[in-house]
Amino acid sequence: MSTETTELLHDSVIGACGELADTGWHPQAWTALDEIGVTALVVPEANGGAGATYADAAVVLPALGSLAASLPIVEVGLMAGWLMTLAGSQLPTGVVTAAMAGPTMAVQSASTCAVAGARRRNAGRVTRGSNAPTGRGP
Numbered sequence: 244m245s246t247e248t249t250e251l252l253h254d255s256v257i258g259a260c261g262e263l264a265d266t267g268w269h270p271q272a273w274t275a276l277d278e279i280g281v282t283a284l285v286v287p288e289a290n291g292g293a294g295a296t297y298a299d300a301a302v303v304l305p306a307l308g309s310l311a312a313s314l315p316i317v318e319v320g321l322m323a324g325w326l327m328t329l330a331g332s333q334l335p336t337g338v339v340t341a342a343m344a345g346p347t348m349a350v351q352s353a354s355t356c357a358v359a360g361a362r363r364r365n366a367g368r369v370t371r372g373s374n375a376p377t378g379r380g381p
Contacts, residue, residue, distance in 0.1 A: 256303050256307060281293070282316060283319060290327055
């Protein structure tokens with residue numbers, strides 16, 4: 244990735260987030276980042292993502308860290324997206340998370356930020372096997 248592209252991506256992420264409150268969930272930043280494709284950055288386009296590279300993620304994550312943005316980009320765009328791709332499924336829209344329960348890994352989607360009692364639906368499963376996650380990163 245060229246320096247110009249890196250700077251453009253970094254500045255786009257910072258600009259999309261705007262002014263953030265000091266603490267807590269930042270829904271306005273999530274919406275803005277989702278609109279520019281950052282929330283599912285490395286998920287293949289065929290699975291509902293932006294189809295970018297981990298080099299792109301290496302620009303986005305420090306930019307968000309510099310803002311202390313409270314956003315689940317790693318959980319959604321990297322972990323859940325990776326699992327959904329392994330399962331051959333589309334990444335659901337919104338905030339998702341991955342959970343391990345026995346011999347399967349499930350990706351859950353919530354219509355709102357994860358809070359106690361939030362409605363969730365199962366969006367996909369990956370059964371342990373030759374192509375399933377081993378606990379190591381993507």
